[in-house]
Amino acid sequence: MNDNLVPPAAIGMQITDVDTPALLLNLDVFENNRIKLKKQLTETKTNFRPHSKSHKCPSIAKLQLEDGAIGICCQKVSEAEIMSKAGIKNILISNQIVGPTKIQRLVKLSKSASILVCVDNKENINQINNYAKMFDTRIGVLVELDVGTNRCGVVGEFEVLKLVKLISSHSNLDFIGIQAYQGKAQHVREYNARKSLVENASQAVKRALDLLRENDFSCKVVSGGGTGTFNFEVESEVFNEVQPGSYVFMDGDYGRNLDAAGETIDLFGQSLFLLTTVMSLPSDSRAVVDVGLKSVAVDSGLPDVCLKGVRYVSASDEHGVLEIPRLIDLKLGDKIKLIPGHCDPTVNLHDWIVGYRDDKVELVWDIAARGAFF
Amino acid sequence: MNDNLVPPAAIGMQITDVDTPALLLNLDVFENNRIKLKKQLTETKTNFRPHSKSHKCPSIAKLQLEDGAIGICCQKVSEAEIMSKAGIKNILISNQIVGPTKIQRLVKLSKSASILVCVDNKENINQINNYAKMFDTRIGVLVELDVGTNRCGVVGEFEVLKLVKLISSHSNLDFIGIQAYQGKAQHVREYNARKSLVENASQAVKRALDLLRENDFSCKVVSGGGTGTFNFEVESEVFNEVQPGSYVFMDGDYGRNLDAAGETIDLFGQSLFLLTTVMSLPSDSRAVVDVGLKSVAVDSGLPDVCLKGVRYVSASDEHGVLEIPRLIDLKLGDKIKLIPGHCDPTVNLHDWIVGYRDDKVELVWDIAARGAFF
Numbered sequence: 001m002n003d004n005l006v007p008p009a010a011i012g013m014q015i016t017d018v019d020t021p022a023l024l025l026n027l028d029v030f031e032n033n034r035i036k037l038k039k040q041l042t043e044t045k046t047n048f049r050p051h052s053k054s055h056k057c058p059s060i061a062k063l064q065l066e067d068g069a070i071g072i073c074c075q076k077v078s079e080a081e082i083m084s085k086a087g088i089k090n091i092l093i094s095n096q097i098v099g100p101t102k103i104q105r106l107v108k109l110s111k112s113a114s115i116l117v118c119v120d121n122k123e124n125i126n127q128i129n130n131y132a133k134m135f136d137t138r139i140g141v142l143v144e145l146d147v148g149t150n151r152c153g154v155v156g157e158f159e160v161l162k163l164v165k166l167i168s169s170h171s172n173l174d175f176i177g178i179q180a181y182q183g184k185a186q187h188v189r190e191y192n193a194r195k196s197l198v199e200n201a202s203q204a205v206k207r208a209l210d211l212l213r214e215n216d217f218s219c220k221v222v223s224g225g226g227t228g229t230f231n232f233e234v235e236s237e238v239f240n241e242v243q244p245g246s247y248v249f250m251d252g253d254y255g256r257n258l259d260a261a262g263e264t265i266d267l268f269g270q271s272l273f274l275l276t277t278v279m280s281l282p283s284d285s286r287a288v289v290d291v292g293l294k295s296v297a298v299d300s301g302l303p304d305v306c307l308k309g310v311r312y313v314s315a316s317d318e319h320g321v322l323e324i325p326r327l328i329d330l331k332l333g334d335k336i337k338l339i340p341g342h343c344d345p346t347v348n349l350h351d352w353i354v355g356y357r358d359d360k361v362e363l364v365w366d367i368a369a370r371g372a373f374f
Numbered sequence: 375m376n377d378n379l380v381p382p383a384a385i386g387m388q389i390t391d392v393d394t395p396a397l398l399l400n401l402d403v404f405e406n407n408r409i410k411l412k413k414q415l416t417e418t419k420t421n422f423r424p425h426s427k428s429h430k431c432p433s434i435a436k437l438q439l440e441d442g443a444i445g446i447c448c449q450k451v452s453e454a455e456i457m458s459k460a461g462i463k464n465i466l467i468s469n470q471i472v473g474p475t476k477i478q479r480l481v482k483l484s485k486s487a488s489i490l491v492c493v494d495n496k497e498n499i500n501q502i503n504n505y506a507k508m509f510d511t512r513i514g515v516l517v518e519l520d521v522g523t524n525r526c527g528v529v530g531e532f533e534v535l536k537l538v539k540l541i542s543s544h545s546n547l548d549f550i551g552i553q554a555y556q557g558k559a560q561h562v563r564e565y566n567a568r569k570s571l572v573e574n575a576s577q578a579v580k581r582a583l584d585l586l587r588e589n590d591f592s593c594k595v596v597s598g599g600g601t602g603t604f605n606f607e608v609e610s611e612v613f614n615e616v617q618p619g620s621y622v623f624m625d626g627d628y629g630r631n632l633d634a635a636g637e638t639i640d641l642f643g644q645s646l647f648l649l650t651t652v653m654s655l656p657s658d659s660r661a662v663v664d665v666g667l668k669s670v671a672v673d674s675g676l677p678d679v680c681l682k683g684v685r686y687v688s689a690s691d692e693h694g695v696l697e698i699p700r701l702i703d704l705k706l707g708d709k710i711k712l713i714p715g716h717c718d719p720t721v722n723l724h725d726w727i728v729g730y731r732d733d734k735v736e737l738v739w740d741i742a743a744r745g746a747f748f
Contacts, residue, residue, distance in 0.1 A: 002745045004456050019475050082378045098653040099707045101393050152654035279472040280526035293719040295747050317718050318449050333473045344691050345667040371376045
């Protein structure tokens with residue numbers, strides 16, 4: 001939170017009085033998304049470890065634990081520190097923690113919380129063990145398997161085995177399992193194409209599990225899956241933990257994924273909006289609003305406008321230009337809801353999230369891990 | 375500043391020890407950029423009012439005042455509040471301030487600082503006057519003229535005259551001048567194309583000035599121009615104030631503008647970098663670094679890599695994938711400098727800027743107006 005700033009809303013306010021730009025959360029839809037996910041998972045044996053990088057908000061993480069989450073995922077050690085300080089003590093850092101500064105923070109944190117971390121590199125494994133020894137603590141590690149995202153992770157079961165052997169030879173590390181997140185599959189529109197990417201991932205994980213078993217290594221956790229694919233990971237009988245994060249909010253990009261019938265998926269509803277103000281009406285076909293690049297991420301496209309026939313057509317630092325049909329009667333100061341193209345980096349631009357019900361502000365949550373990219 | 379976070383650097387540290395992602399400022403290049411701008415402006419009669427939306431940092435704004443700036447520009451009332459609190463008392467809010475909440479903050483601020491604001495709408499003018507009267511203060515206003523950016527502003531001299539007449543009829547407003555910022559021209563690569571857009575803008579301003587003069591209105595300030603064009607505004611003999619902001623830092627996008635000879639402009643040097651760490655080396659042609667969408671803006675393209683032959687090819691939330699030539703010997707934990715595509719929204723993602731000289735950290739500045747988009 002930037003303590004130079006005043007929050008955009010107070011509890012009890014009408015949402016039309018909220019200052020803009022503001023992140024709005026429709027609490028009915030948000031709660032319904034949580035219920036729907038819970039329902040999808042309670043009939044399975046798959047654990048639920050939601051990713052907090054989407055919301056960066058301890059208040060939401062705590063609700064997810066109430067929903068039955070066994071812990072949370074963080075992407076960064078600074079994110080995990082903030083969540084731990086807020087009382088969340090079971091955290092998988094679903095990422096590599098590299099270099100002396102960050103590794104020291106990791107091992108220190110592991111003394112007050114149960115911390116797991118991903119690895120994909122020998123020297124990194126050795127370094128984490130050395131610092132864990134120095135600080136007299138133990139760290140649980142997951143080997144990251146690259147299942148087609150082409151980002152971090154080792155490729156193939158033999159590389160997994162090599163790292164597991166190394167981990168097991170170290171005094172202060174515990175081999176816990178495998179992370180196999182198919183990041184690229186999350187946003188593949190077509191149902192069967194998405195499903196087939198996760199099936200390939202599951203097969204790669206299965207090969208690794210078989211090889212580890214042959215070598216007498218047991219693998220407690222197999223973690224992966226996001227909002228776009230977690231149902232496939234659940235069905236796989238290979239994964240026993242899924243990591244969806246965006247399902248609480250949704251966004252323009254996730255909203256374009258299709259189900260088996262070729263229809264837009266409607267499992268989760270859009271709960272996250274950006275409230276913006278019409279700040280200029282230069283012509284009868286153009287309105288300018290106060291949400292630009294500093295309050296909405298545009299990497300997955302420009303935001304959608306919650307007004308029929310109106311399009312957000314260009315973003316500059318603090319301006320957004322709307323193309324409006326001539327019949328629409330917009331007034332200066334009107335407040336309009338936008339749907340961000342990509343929720344994670346949009347949330348990270350804000351210090352507060354304003355929860356509302358029946359157009360009235362019910363809560364203002366601090367996005368405590370905003371900017372926690374260390 | 376997020377008080378949940380620890381700054382990435384301490385004074386005296388080697389830059390290779392700075393935690394990442396971090397915004398690095400090469401102080402020699404930064405100072406040289408300031409000297410170069412000063413040199414360009416001292417021989418002219420044009421006032422210099424740098425835009426603080428680029429740096430959001432009171433420490434930098436104060437140095438610009440030492441360089442001869444007559445004040446600063448802010449884009450938002452919350453930005454102006456933070457700058458005023460830091461002691462900067464001459465501020466043009468180069469934007470429309472709309473709605474009761476923001477207008478009240480504007481008039482309150484005008485009681486402790488000299489505040490100018492842009493207008494392009496009758497009701498907005500009436501509202502600002504009403505609140506100024508209510509709070510017993512005066513506000514100086516500039517009419518924004520749209521000179522081809524197709525964003526805010528009125529089109530044509532007759533619309534300017536109408537608004538100036540309205541402003542002059544109000545008890546608590548002072549008509550100060552015209553803002554005519556050709557935003558789109560800033561990033562037009564070709565020198566003559568860029569020049570010609572500003573010449574058109576100057577002619578539109580001149581027509582407005584002539585009409586105002588015929589109607590006995592005097593226009594004290596004509597403000598506009600950014601890093602990409604300010605030299606043309608200076609030459610115009612129409613503008614008497616320029617607003618460059620990015621010149622202190624530069625970025626990948628500004629670095630692609632061409633001079634009259636068709637060469638890349640080298641007036642200002644690249645002083646702003648993003649320090650990133652190699653966090654995974656999955657293959658001999660790929661490295662993964664820890665700068666992604668949450669620490670670099672990608673609206674003007676992916677960042678450039680300060681290592682010959684290396685390209686940043688894809689960004690996800692907290693990962694960046696580098697394509698590396700097979701001959702380059704990168705090690706896990708190596709720190710690499712990146713050049714952001716667009717400096718303004720990148721700076722806004724960070725809480726600190728780390729200034730260095732001879733590879734040693736000399737200062738850590740608070741980006742106090744980070745997130746000040748209200």
